[in-house]
Amino acid sequence: MSSPLPVLNKENLVNGLSFILPGLKETGDGVLLPRALPLSGGRSVERLSNQEIDEILTKLNSAESRDASSFQWAREAEFSLISLETRGAFERFFEDKRFTGQGENPITYRIGNPSKEFTAYLLCCIAQQPGIRKTPNWSMIRRRAAALTEDGHRSRFVDLLTGDSVLDFVAEIIHVTTLQVSAVKDVADFDLLVNSFLFHAAYNLDAAARIGVDRKFEVRSIQRGRRSQSTALDAPRQSYNVDLVHHYLMGVAAEIPLLEYLSYYHVVEHYFQKVFNDDLVEQVRKGITDPSFSARRARDIQGIIKTVDKATRQAKEEGGFNEQRALHLVLERFVSVTRLVADLDSYDGSLVGYYASNDVPFAGAGKVTLRLSNEEDARGALARRIYKVRNALVHAKEGDLPKYAPFAHDSELAREIPLMRFVAEQVIIAHGKAL
Known part of the structure; x- marks a missing residue:
């Protein structure tokens, strides 16, 4: 930073x-x-x-x-x-x-x-x-x-x-x-x-x-109190998904902010297909178990078909699923906003306030108030911000959409990296298995 x-x-x-x-x-x-x-x-x-x-x-x-x-x-x-x-x-x-x-x-x-x-x-x-x-x-x-x-x-x-x-x-x-x-x-x-x-x-x-x-x-590495002393390090108590660990290590080692951000994003992206499919299954399950549903009424059956058809059509149009919706679901399932705020405060006490007061101009991404009492609202804004930053990094077509300029926007992107890294860490830890 x-x-x-x-x-x-x-x-x-x-x-x-x-x-x-x-x-x-x-x-x-x-x-x-x-x-x-x-x-x-x-x-x-x-x-x-x-x-x-x-x-x-x-x-x-x-x-x-x-x-x-x-x-x-x-x-x-x-x-x-x-x-x-x-x-x-x-x-x-x-x-x-x-x-x-x-x-x-x-x-x-x-x-x-x-x-x-x-x-x-x-x-x-x-x-x-x-x-x-x-x-x-x-x-x-x-x-x-x-x-x-x-x-x-x-x-x-x-x-x-x-x-x-x-x-x-x-x-x-x-x-x-x-x-x-x-x-x-x-x-x-x-x-x-x-x-x-x-x-x-x-x-x-x-x-x-x-x-x-x-x-x-430049002080770029994220070092928090619990990691600053090598003598305080003990043996891991969980095993973690190897693919996710490799993406995370690439982010930690990266010298270029774009690569660092996308490496952490890939950790979160790993579960998009699964959470989106699980969400669709849950929508159908709720529909057919609702007391108002009747398998004898064509209208009720058509409602279930519309739910599946909408998801199928969306998958066809968007190449598999709604990525921003999938990102939101990953945050909802695996990320605690309270812990995220604590990690950010431990790293840099000004960042939570920065996200609440500042957009990301090169991405057209809006503000995120993480200290909301309603975590779901915070996750929604967080998903939008992360997704728009990611889009700005991977899309470089000439046009009206905001886009990232290599090196010119690195200082702005650097402020987004702690947010993305701490989210990725929670996703990895959430899938850890006790040794």
């Missing part, structure tokens, strides 16, 4: 830096490191000056446009990239990290470590988002930084470090990839240029990346 942008000031920059390089000391002209950092060619740096800090922060705060993954000015911009490669980092596919176009306004692209400005922004993120510092990646980064600052320590990494600033050292340590774009004249749409470059790279090299927040700077 996306977080608010950090305040870009010296205090946050220094606090973030001290997390990676502890033992900093503020002096009259800057920040002094406990020991000098090695640079290539036998050089070293031991201070981040106030002048450099001021220049960097002034430039960052003068950006004409910024979000969690980019800073843009009139003639330059920098975007954080997420590699979609299973074979390694995106930047390793490029022998030359810099590319310059032609024409009246030649565009230059550079792939690699973040600039000093973007590194300073990331340090501010570290300072103001404590959750990102708790991941195993950051323990490894701190150990690597400590090792490289030891007296007499040399490595190929140091020989390749061509910068001259503390922030250049940090940029290499945190290993984030950015795409810097610059032009001779003002540019109206840097997003268009970057996405065009990414398509060009994918077309020619089969190398895929997207604009986005590097995973080291």
